[in-house]
Amino acid sequence: MNRDLPLQGKKVLVTRNKAQAQSFGKKVKDLGGEAVLTSLISFRPALSSDRAPQFQADIGQADWLVFTSVNGAKFFFSYMEDHGIGISAASRAKVAAVGEKTARYLEDRNVRVDLIPERYIAEELAEALRQKVGRSDKVAVLKGNLSRDVIKETLTPFGVDISEWVLYETVPDTEGLRQLKDAAAREAFDFVTFTSSSTVHAFMSILKEESKRWAEKGTSFISIGPLTKKALSEYGIPSTMPEVYTIDGMLDAMCSISRKGE
Known part of the structure; x- marks a missing residue:
């Protein structure tokens, strides 16, 4: 096998959202x-237009803006643009992001x-924030409907004022689930x-x-990462998790497995 093509001959099922799967x-x-x-799965806006004045006021008063995902950042900018809110509205705030892609x-x-x-991961982000924010600081968390309340639960006991803004929600991709059934019926995956x-x-609702x-x-x-690994283990499926919780980390893990199997 060509060492420059460690996945040569391997078939990989990518279950990611359509907009993010291509890369x-x-x-x-x-x-x-x-x-x-x-x-x-797919994502859709969750924050109504009538909350725009409150949203603008809240981020304007925040000492920290916290983004728990790339999707949270995308929907943040989309909501701001749709409601005529400039990024300058949050100019006083420092910014925390859960990872390098965000x-x-x-x-x-x-x-x-x-x-x-x-x-x-959220726990590490919450702990890093705990060491940075001051008592009575105001923190605005920009998140999706399935995001856990780790940051709020971690920081509230220290007197930090937390507001959470659910900007998007995760819903099943009906067409994608149908395609998954079709692919599973005709393909074998490494x-x-x-x-x-x-x-x-x-995935497990279709192919447990x-x-x-x-x-x-x-x-x-x-x-x-750990939460995804835990979810798989709850279905009795062992999985490999990369050291770095990114797509590139996942690719490195697959390459390592592939090379060991040569």
Whole structure:
């Protein structure tokens, strides 16, 4: 096998949202693999227009803006644009991002990121914030409907004023679920990848028993981080988790598994 193409001959099922799956699939292809894309979840706006004045006032008073995902950042900018709110409205706030991809998205839009945790999970972000924020500081958390309340639960006991803004919600992708059924009926996969626990649950609603058989036959399941790994384990599916909780980390893990199997 060509060492520059460690996924040569490998078929990878990418279960990521349609808008985000293309880049993942291209990276698989660049490593010699074949990616099959099935979008199992989609996202839609959750914050109503009548809350725009309150939202603008809240971020204007915040000492910190906290972004728990790239989607949170995307919907933040979309909501701001749709309601004529300039980013200058939040100029006094420092910014925290859960990981490098979220930080990059923000910085590409001229927002300086002041804090990124060493590990890209909510607990690490909350702990990093705890060491930075002052008592009575105001923190606005920009999140989705499935995001946990880790930051609020961690910081509130220290007197930090927390507001949470649910900017988007996660819903099943009906067409993608149908495509998953079709793909499972005709394909065999070397790797199945998951980038969120919500995707795991959507997948298992269709292919729970099939997944167990795939695992027994040698399919490797790749989870992006601890919560996704935990979700898979609840269905009895072991998975490999990268050291760095990113797409590139997942690709490195697949390459390592592939090379060991040579």
